[in-house]
Amino acid sequence: MRNDVPVAPFSLTFGSTTYRMDEITREALFRELGTNPAHPTSSQPTPQDWAQAYRRAGQGGLPVLALTISGGLSGSRNAAEQARTLVPEIPLRVHDTRTLSAAQAFQVHAAVTAAGRGETLETALDWVRRTHDETELYFTIETLEYLRRGGRIGRVQATLGGLLNLKPVITVDRETGTYTNVGRARSYRGAIEAVAAQVTARYGEGTPLRLGLLYGSVREDADALLAAIGARHPVVWAGFAGVNPVLNVHTGPRAVGVAAAPGGWVWER
Known part of the structure; x- marks a missing residue:
């Protein structure tokens, strides 16, 4: 997908050292997670970060469409709105994607395609919304420990999940834009199969699909998920x-997920 657009980056802080999302590689992150005693914290883009991205996107007086991570998962949308006062000269629309990661990338691709074809901003938003309506995101993680460290899950729940070796299957709730658990498995391999089963339950076996596959420290996990979905x-x-x-510090190094949608893109129909 040709999603080369300006980005307002999140950032990570290990102790006294802060990295913007575009300043640390995944490999460096995994080394830090394995060796740094300080658990990292993540920070949303500032209004100044958003304003800088708006200026890059709006050169020549073009209207700008900002697609934010779900407001149920981050305050990034609020910062995007606050940045309006810093760029009053730019025609701006801020849209909450109500999702993140590969599912958000599908929506960005819809907007980029509309812009590339010279469509109106309203058409771009229509394609973005329709893409959201038909796209689901599911993922699983190897351990609950990083959710516990980051305060996203209680110590007792994390300990119990670890003792039972439970692996959650997580999606983003369509109404609230927050994480919700839709399944679990006793093993990581079983959780990959459970993610594939969720996709089939959503779209029906045999439905042609587009897939955005995500992986953490093990690239082969995405291949295994593709094979499991491709069997159906x-x-x-x-x-x-x-x-x-930034997402990996909450999931832990080993994670796998998929954004799925049926058939061709909305503008191809």
Whole structure:
């Protein structure tokens, strides 16, 4: 997907050292997670970060469409709105994607395609919304420990999950834009199968699918997930991407997920 657009980056802080999302590689992150005694914290883009991205996108007086991570997962949308006062000269629309990661990338691709074809901003937003309506994101993680460290899950729940070796299957709730658990498995391999089963339950076996596959420290996990989904569905398009470092500090190094949607893109129909 040609999603080369300006980005307002999140950042990570290990102790006294802060990295913007575009300043640390995934490999460096995994080394830090394995050796640094300080658990990292993540920070949303500032209004100044958003304003800088708006200026890059709006050169020549073009209107700007900002697609934010779900407001249920981050305050990034609020910062995007606050940045309006810093760029009053730029025609701006801020849209909450109500999701993140590969599912958000599908929406960005819809907007980029509309812009490339010279469509109106309203058409771009229509394609973005329709893409959201038909796209689901599911993922699983190897350990609950990083959610516990980051305060996203209680110590007792994390300990119990670890003792029972439970691996959650997580999605983003369509209404609230927050994480919700839709399944679990006793093993990581079983959780990959459970993610594939969720995709089939959502779209029906045999439905042709587009897939955005995500992986953490083990690229082969995405291949295994693709094979599990491909056993039930014709795959008309598949792309692969490593999980963004800011998300990886919450999931832990080993994670795998998929954004799935049926058939072709909305503008191809």
